[in-house]
Amino acid sequence: MSRFALRVLVLEDHSFQRSLAVGMLRQLGCREVFEAADGAEALAILHEVGPVDIALCDLRMEGMDGLEFLQRVGGSRQVGSVILCSSLSADVRRSVRQIISLLGLEFLGDVGKPLCMEALEALLKKRWHAPATGQPPPAVPQVVREDEIRHALVQGQMQAYYQPKFDLRTGQVRGVEVLARWLHPLMGLLSPAAFMPLLESCGLMDELLFEQMEQALDLQCQLRHQSHALNMAFNLQAAQLANDELAPRIKALLTRHAASGAGLTFELTESGLLQAAHTSIKNLVRLRMMGCCLAIDDFGAGFSSLQRLCALPFTEIKLDAEFVRTLRHEPRCQAVIGSTLALGQALGMSVVIEGIETEEQRQQLLRLGGRTGQGYLCARPMSGAQLLQWLGQQRICA
Structure with missing residues (x-):
């Protein structure tokens, strides 16, 4: 025992x-x-x-x-x-x-x-497997000075990492979500928990976004030469959407990289949707006019607004991972997933199901009508070089 x-x-x-x-x-x-x-x-x-x-x-x-x-x-x-x-x-x-x-x-x-x-x-x-009582987990490194994080952005220490979105039936990669990691010269690779709050408080989220986009668009070009046409998805916050210069800067970036807006998706959380003002909606429309896709991230984690879902020009719903974690034991979660899939189909929106970690979950989601997922079953977030190698080995999730 x-x-x-x-x-x-x-x-x-x-x-x-x-x-x-x-x-x-x-x-x-x-x-x-x-x-x-x-x-x-x-x-x-x-x-x-x-x-x-x-x-x-x-x-x-x-x-x-x-x-x-x-x-x-x-x-x-x-x-x-x-x-x-x-x-x-x-x-x-x-x-x-x-x-x-x-x-x-x-x-x-x-x-x-x-x-x-x-x-x-x-x-x-x-x-x-977790630390025992009296032995608290190691503290997340916290960088407290604004000059350090500005220096990290200038020096290219903020690295784009990529987590695939995959076809639940075949395992084929449909696209990737672009995530931020800090390659710190002393502390190694840091997760967003270590630096994102400071970035937000210093008003540096746009700088991070465009640094990620530069790296991702370079990688997307390399992938095209290897016959991999992958959509790149970036996270946006409500405060960023309120900036009149957001859409013009993205358009200029696409022109410089000779890239198509159709190869990009921008993800906005439900809380951001509820805060969307006139300028925010204008930016969403401009992004769609450039051909970009728009996703509602963590759908179901907040207070979903179906009115916003119908009124704003979104093309994708990302269903919160919590529904998958409790899928096996909770009929209500199965009903929510099935209903969201049906809603997406009725609205002409794709549905990406987050947090898929086991083969059993994948099979359950397939039975409910799911088509696209994201999670550790397929792959963890990886660097651009790792993604190129991973795709080159033609790994699949099925």
């Missing part, structure tokens, strides 16, 4: 269910297991014994319920991860998962009831 040197707190008001959970955790080799009948007792235990790696948490109980407990410990670092163990309906548990994320807690999984040892063991294995 597996052994996990983890500290776990079981929050369950039903004595038999609590005893069952404690017994399973001890059988699986957890180092310490604590138990509480309600949230107040759980808080008292944490105060006495210190932080735990996992809280196995029921939601509905007579005393302080599980939701109130989670609100109390959110941001306190007293609980590393949360596993839900509740008989409440799937839609209620799904909403609680969103609350857990908003509280800054790591959601490890939902085992439901009755508790299954195999499912519990799988989540313990998942947590075991």
Whole structure:
């Protein structure tokens, strides 16, 4: 039997269910297991014994319920991860998962009831690979000076990385999303979390966009010579759309590279859509007039506006990855995906499904009518040189 040197707190008001959970955790080799009948007792235990790696948490109980407990410990670092163990309906548990994320807690999984040892063991294995309590994960390097990030842009340290969008049936690559990475001379390759907030606060998002476009259009030209005609997709923010000079600069860039607007897609999140003003809409129209495609990114993650969807000149919907992550167990997510696919077809818009990581997900999405996806099943983001090599080896996802 597996052994996990983890500290776990079981929050369950039903004595038999609590005893069952404690017994399973001890059988699986957890180092310490604590138990509480309600949230107040759980808080008292944490105060006495210190932080735990996992809280196995029921939601509905007579005393302080599980939701109130989670609100109390959110941001306190007293609980590393949360596993839900509740008989409440799937839609209620799904909403609680969103609350857990908003509280800054790591959601490890939902085992439901009755508790299954195999499912519990799988989540313990998942947590075991993360840093244990008392050993916080390495801090994301933060560059705090504006001059450093300006220097990085001038010196070409901001590198474009590419993640393929692929045909769910054949694995053929349809295009790529262009993502930013900082090749820092001292700290190595940094993800956007390390520098994007500073870029935004310094008003440097346009500089990053056009640096990415320069690199991507050069790569697109190389790909054409290798008989790969790939669309390049770039992320745009609402603030960038409000700039009158955006569309003319993109047009000039396309002219300089002898590139067609039809080879570009610009992705805007739903929150950006809701903020779209007169200038923003004008820029969207100008981009379409240049032949560019426009995508609504993370569709379904915010408060979707169907009116905006109909009124603005978008050509593509990118369905948020959260729907794929819960696809297997939640009929509502299947319904949302199926409905979005039907909506896209009715509006003449393509639908790209994000977050596909397993073959099982791909098969489910095919049965629902999905055609195009993006995710680790096909490929992780890669540099331009890696993309050229990867395509040259004719790797497919099917």
